[in-house]
Amino acid sequence: MVIYKILNNNLILSRDGQGHEVIVKGCGIAFQKKKGQQVEESRIEKIFTAENAQISKEIQGYLTAIPEKYLDFVEAFVNEVKEKEGMKLNDSIYFSLSDHIMGAISRLENGIRLQNMLLLDIKQLYHKEYEIGLELLKKVNEMFEVDLSADEAGFFALHFVNAEDGGKTDSYQISIIVHQILDIVEKYYDNMEFQEDNLYYQRFLTHLKYFAQRFLHKELHYDENQELFKIIKEQYREAYGCVKMIYLMMEEEYKYAMTEDEMLYLTIHIQKITEDHKRLKNL
Template structure:
């Protein structure tokens, strides 16, 4: 195989006989190599092919900055999940779960722990997915030597719930409508368009979709992040003002009051997609 693009020392893009991009991973597989170089197949430890081009592009962008061990841990968890749940999973989970694990461990290293207010509800209503989340914590501890709190089992379970191809989303239209409205509020506030192919924008939209599902299911995060919100209010003033516009719109249209936790997440995500604006 011939290298078509080098992502980092451990990851390259090549193509298979069907013309599909294929991600090849292995320790030092790209060291000293460039486009057009031959892949040393004995160095290949793992291959990934995502059928959807957009998913492949997002996964490629993610792998530029995420160490290989996180990708391998994520795959190990997903393989366990497929066996445990006994059903097909949307390939988007390779992106979502890898990004989640990497971001979570980054937060842990900074001393930030996020509580999951729906922990026991998820364990109660989605016992199989929650069991996958618990197993994931054991794998992360064993492979990455990081012990995450039990709340993360529920966060990971949500990725498997949302990646089930067989799962019908009764709220699909409403979720799309709410997501579009929030996206428009942010664009209008900053009077700009965003790179909708970027990973940060994708993370923002994913968060908004999850929020919309909670709204329509009449679920709330408890107000446990007042102090953190007060910090973000002063540190990211413009982003916070934008979040308040979203809060007012949602309250008017759906009579749903955004909690401090929801505002924290929104402010943080808005910051990520606007940090490079002039």
Template sequence: MSKSLYIKKILNNNALIVADESEQEESVIIGKGIGFGKKHGDQITTDSADKWFVLKDEKEQEHYKQLLHTVDEKIIDVMNDVIMHIQKRSGSDLDEHIHIALTDHIGFAIKRLEQGLDIKNPFLVETQTMYPMEYTIAEEVVEMINKHLSVHLPEGEIGFVALHIHSAMTKRTIHLINRNSALVAKLIALVSSSLDIEIDSKSINYLRLVRHLRHAIERIEQGEMVENQDKLAKVLKEEYPLCYNLAWKLIKVMQNDLQKPVPNAEAVYLTMHLQRLSKK
């Protein structure tokens, strides 16, 4: 059933402040060209809701209004297409904060580019491995931005965009996701130095280990219990003492960084992953 909304203010060609008939509920709606040719008091219906986004949270609305004063309207215009593309490709109901966070990030990235500054992404490989679907969508997004804004964002931006996409899909903060990426990178560096090997980031065993670490961290954060594997742990400890001891070192790092207990069974799974890597 369609619902009528009334325009209270036109923020720009791509964003309006609207209210329902009672004017008790105010929202910001964002959509490509949605404000073009419109004026205060005009009526719009929710029939075309699949072509625009709604910001209902008051804090997000305020942040978005502020953003419109600092980011070029051409960027805002392209970002509407970008976020629509992310929603379609991911099939997810995205957290509305992506409109502020990703638009602000891209605006800042383009400014840095114009100033000749390049910020390196230290977790690019880990991001690609941990979030392959988000990374693929991010590649498409960066290509869209480069094409429509005639810029050339560096490869590292794909990783940053992928994290924003993952954040919006899972409704977890960028801070938390960055912390977990940094933790995985720290654990991989510890594995490399302890086993005295150079890890091939394209190898299947590396991919398996990184994805296991990602899911392990998520399980630990959520307090999920994993069934103990005492008999298998005893066998692995005797057969592969180096990998078993390293597994416990990794567990101690995770416990310290996450400030949460790690199930003992994690040592079994990590030992098996480490053994595969050490054989190479």
């Protein structure tokens, strides 16, 4: 393959046989190389194909921002799962899962543990993915010498759900609620346009679908984590302000008062997606 652009010693841009831009990963693949030169096939570890230029930029951003130790670990685990379970997974899982593991370990080092409000639902709805999440949790704790809780197994499982081909179906009512919430976020942030293929947007969308599903099935009863909620709403004030608008909508439209845990996780998701939106604008 010919080097189109060097991202770092381990990453290059190239083109496949159809002329589509691809991102090629390999240890030292670009070391002492220049644009236009060939790379040794033996050094290629993984080839990522992007659907469009925007997704390519996002993938480049993740690959250059996430340490190799997380990317390599996730790549090995996901490939093992694909082979063992026969699962067809979108390449997005390599980045989203690496980013999540990195963030979870970082939060743990700062004394923050997130409770997974969806854990029981995930166990019931996505048993196979949850079992994979448990296995991944065990390996993460062993590999990085940490003590992440079982809540993370549920979060890990959702990455596999999101990445599975075919996806899951949602009702019309769920779609209406999700649309109303997205509309509030867009208007609150000056008509911010969501990139539908954005990884953080997909994670946010999944959270909203579960929220709407649990609301419609009257399954929204969780323990309050007041201390963490207080920290998050102070740290992410703008995102929390947006969540308060969502709270008012749910109260007025559906006569439902959101819990602090629901507001907590919405605040975290909105903060993450808006941070990523700003980052992409500066690429």
